[in-house]
Amino acid sequence: MNEANEAGGATGHDVLVTTPSFGQHASGPWEVFEAAGVRARTASAAHPLTERQLIEEAEGVKALVVGLDPVTAAVLDAAPGLNVVAKHGVGTDNIDLAAAAAHGVRVVNAPGSNTTAVADMTMALLLAAVRRIVPAHASVTGGRWDRFFGPELAGRTLGIVGFGRIGQAVARRARGFDMDLIAYDPHLPAAVFAEQKVPAVTLDELIAAADVITLHLPMPSGGPLLGRAELAAMKPGSCVINTARGGLVDEGALAELLHSGHLAAAGIDVFATEPPTGNPLLTAPNAVLTPHCAAFTQQANAAMGTTVAADVVRVLRGEEPVNAVV
Structure with missing residues (x-):
């Protein structure tokens, strides 16, 4: 599944998922979006996206679920409707946290999942x-x-x-x-x-x-x-x-x-x-x-995806996320 139901819930806010590992071995992460009525789509460019590719693909979205893609100040400038960036993992080195805070964009991750x-x-x-x-x-x-x-x-x-x-x-x-x-x-x-x-x-x-x-x-x-x-x-x-x-x-x-x-x-x-x-x-x-696959277990994939998806839904509903970085 790579697109959630477009009806109801959090009023159909769009989520762009750039990392192919999101929900790769578990349907649960996609089902979190679907149950909340959040539309989720995957990026057309290969992961990790470049800054320019992310700017182009993030147009109009309310949330990003990213892997190693660079979420820079330029990306945030180009996505004025963005409410939340979710790191599908733990480390947020690739996200400009100061810029996110300045733009009023929440950043969440999945500590402990991997x-x-x-x-x-x-x-x-x-x-x-x-x-x-x-x-x-x-x-x-x-x-x-x-x-x-x-x-x-x-x-x-x-x-x-x-x-x-x-x-x-x-x-x-x-x-x-x-x-x-x-x-x-x-x-x-x-x-x-x-x-x-x-x-x-x-x-x-x-x-x-x-x-x-x-x-x-x-x-x-x-x-x-x-x-x-x-x-x-x-x-x-x-x-x-x-x-x-x-x-x-x-x-x-x-x-x-x-x-x-x-x-x-x-x-x-x-x-x-x-x-x-x-x-x-x-x-x-x-x-x-090995090809950056230490976190690639079925259990970690499920936990990581459902954790960040749930926090994305919370932010889009105006609620406080559980695993806030910013």
Whole structure:
């Protein structure tokens, strides 16, 4: 279903859905619009839309449900009837929140909807990378019987960068593998770390101590969090996992350090430019690469879509959204 009933409810306000993953594996999100009488249509351009494409497609709509599309001040200027922008996910880096506030446009998201999915994928990438699952599979299907050695996770130190919902969910899973845990998050009070019984450290301390670094922060300003110097300061033979934002890591430096052997492995689900055509990680050894799909489970898809759809309906009815960002 890609268009909701046009009658009744919230008086037929139009919603433009730009992300193809909205309601992709669950009818519930579309049914929320249909039950409210809200008309929803999908974008004609491929996701993510450019700023110009979004300006053209958003004309006359009252609500946007977006993925990675850039919701800039120019987009907001071109859509004077817009009431709400819903991020089909959690991170709102691609939405100009200050401009939205200035335009009186509400911004909502779906916090917690993909926590389990991303935490599971983090551990999957870690295991696949350090135990070399992908080349082992290729060996068997290619008619060979090569042997692949890798480290056990027990007793290794996992450094969690970003200790919100997802970081804490990763910590719970890593405990099941008997890993030692440390975490860095400049946005959280000390009480959160104490409650989770995970030592809080500085980023430099984490980089120096961790055998594995996993990233769960939004995109910072001023360049990658793990630049060339930070990656080079990691332990020899350590591993990087990124299921957060591509720009958090200097991808060129990461590829070089994988080639040199200083870093043993990497599991990467997100890239600075997607798809990552020409990215040096494509030819780096011991890198497991996936197409930004950590949140792609049937359960997360249903929860994410229904959560944002319900808040869109609330805003269009003049009600307060449950998950307001702005």
